[in-house]
Amino acid sequence: MSTPPTYQYQPRAPHPPRGRFDFAVFSEALDIMKLAPIPLMAYSLIGLIILMVVGQVGNIPQTVIMFGAGNSLPFNSIIMISVIGGVISMILQQAMLTCTMAGMMTMGRTAMRREIPDVSEGFYVFRKFVPLAITGTLPILVMVPVIALALPVLMNNMSTFRSNASSAEIFSLLSQFMGIYAIGLLLYIIAWAFFFMAPIAVLVEDLPPGEAIMKSVTLASNNFFKIILFLIAYVFLNFVGFLACCIGYFFVQPWLSITSMLIYRDLANVHLVEPINKADGYSPYPREFDAHMPHVGDNPPQSPPTEQPTDYSKPPEP
Numbered sequence: 001m002s003t004p005p006t007y008q009y010q011p012r013a014p015h016p017p018r019g020r021f022d023f024a025v026f027s028e029a030l031d032i033m034k035l036a037p038i039p040l041m042a043y044s045l046i047g048l049i050i051l052m053v054v055g056q057v058g059n060i061p062q063t064v065i066m067f068g069a070g071n072s073l074p075f076n077s078i079i080m081i082s083v084i085g086g087v088i089s090m091i092l093q094q095a096m097l098t099c100t101m102a103g104m105m106t107m108g109r110t111a112m113r114r115e116i117p118d119v120s121e122g123f124y125v126f127r128k129f130v131p132l133a134i135t136g137t138l139p140i141l142v143m144v145p146v147i148a149l150a151l152p153v154l155m156n157n158m159s160t161f162r163s164n165a166s167s168a169e170i171f172s173l174l175s176q177f178m179g180i181y182a183i184g185l186l187l188y189i190i191a192w193a194f195f196f197m198a199p200i201a202v203l204v205e206d207l208p209p210g211e212a213i214m215k216s217v218t219l220a221s222n223n224f225f226k227i228i229l230f231l232i233a234y235v236f237l238n239f240v241g242f243l244a245c246c247i248g249y250f251f252v253q254p255w256l257s258i259t260s261m262l263i264y265r266d267l268a269n270v271h272l273v274e275p276i277n278k279a280d281g282y283s284p285y286p287r288e289f290d291a292h293m294p295h296v297g298d299n300p301p302q303s304p305p306t307e308q309p310t311d312y313s314k315p316p317e318p
Contacts (some may be wrong), residue, residue: 022266026233027286029259035111037314040104040254043122045248047100048249054096057089087147091137098136099126100204104257112273112285126200134209134215135198139191146184193227194220200264204272230263263267 103122110117125132201212203209218276220227234256241248265272265288273285 004316014153021230021231021263023226025259025262025266028169029108029255029262030110032108032258033255034119035114037251039117039119040107040111043100043103043107043119043251044253046119047097047122047248047253049104050091050096050100050223052094054217055089057085057092060085071118083147087144090143091140094137095133096131098132098199098257100130101253102132103252105200105203105261108258108261109272114284115261125203131212132199132204132312135195135202135212138195138198139188142187142191143184146180148189164298174210189228189231192231193224196220196227196231196260197264197267197293200261203267204261204270206245215268219264223267230259238299261278 100122102125106125107117107119107122110121138231195213197219198209199215201207201215202209205212207215235257237252238249241250241252261272264270271288273288
């Protein structure tokens with residue numbers, strides 16, 4: 001087996017200042033993305049197709065109602081079945097999104113080793129589907145009680161929309177929905193901030209779901225407001241990506257997935273790429289040790305130094 005390419009580097013400090021949230025991870029993730037844009041974007045496209053297919057699961061109950069006993073069911077029952085189907089679809093989509101993002105992170109780690117990742121590599125993470133799904137769907141599960149609270153309001157006031165109700169009655173009903181939605185959205189954002197690193201802990205450190213969740217909460221509690229800003233940027237950049245006919249999404253999603261992994265690396269003080277002869281300053285990814293990556297053409301990759309066997313046939317030098 002050939003020795004992986006390494007770069008000699010001079011770290012700015014013996015021990016990098018971990019435990020901090022640094023927004024420079026956006027540019028660092030962009031540099032990693034540039035190392036293998038085609039495989040990462042191709043995987044992102046496949047992941048979006050998977051999400052669209054899984055999203056159709058929520059339409060199964062409605063389809064059954066439409067071509068089955070739809071005419072014999074009360075209107076409230078139809079609404080109930082539709083909402084339940086939508087919740088199931090939402091949870092499944094979040095589970096699949098978590099796994100595909102983990103696949104992009106895995107491919108990003110390969111790029112950090114100066115190797116071109118294969119698209120199939122992103123699907124290896126599905127071996128950890130259960131722990132990734134458990135940790136990844138926690139923010140969505142917070143919305144389920146809110147939906148359960150909003151459903152009776154919808155049922156009890158459905159006649160308002162089916163009769164000649166006054167504008168004041170319609171406004172009152174919409175206000176109730178907006179209030180419940182605002183509460184649910186706030187709870188979701190808080191849960192997302194505290195739990196978003198849990199799937200990364202499962203992927204990077206192979207932690208069980210319980211330990212991964214506790215570690216994510218601990219790390220997030222010390223950087224809560226910066227994480228909130230990151231999540232706002234995450235939503236905004238994804239929205240911009242979708243506006244560009246979804247083309248931008250194929251780039252933004254792996255970029256932000258790798259960014260999330262780098263945030264966890266810094267806060268958890270872990271290495272994503274193992275060093276090679278760290279004492280002499282050799283590594284395939286010097287940034288792991290707070291050092292700059294060399295420019296193309298400078299400091300070309302080389303094998304780390306190896307100790308030469310001592311020649312005991314010669315007398316020792318004075």
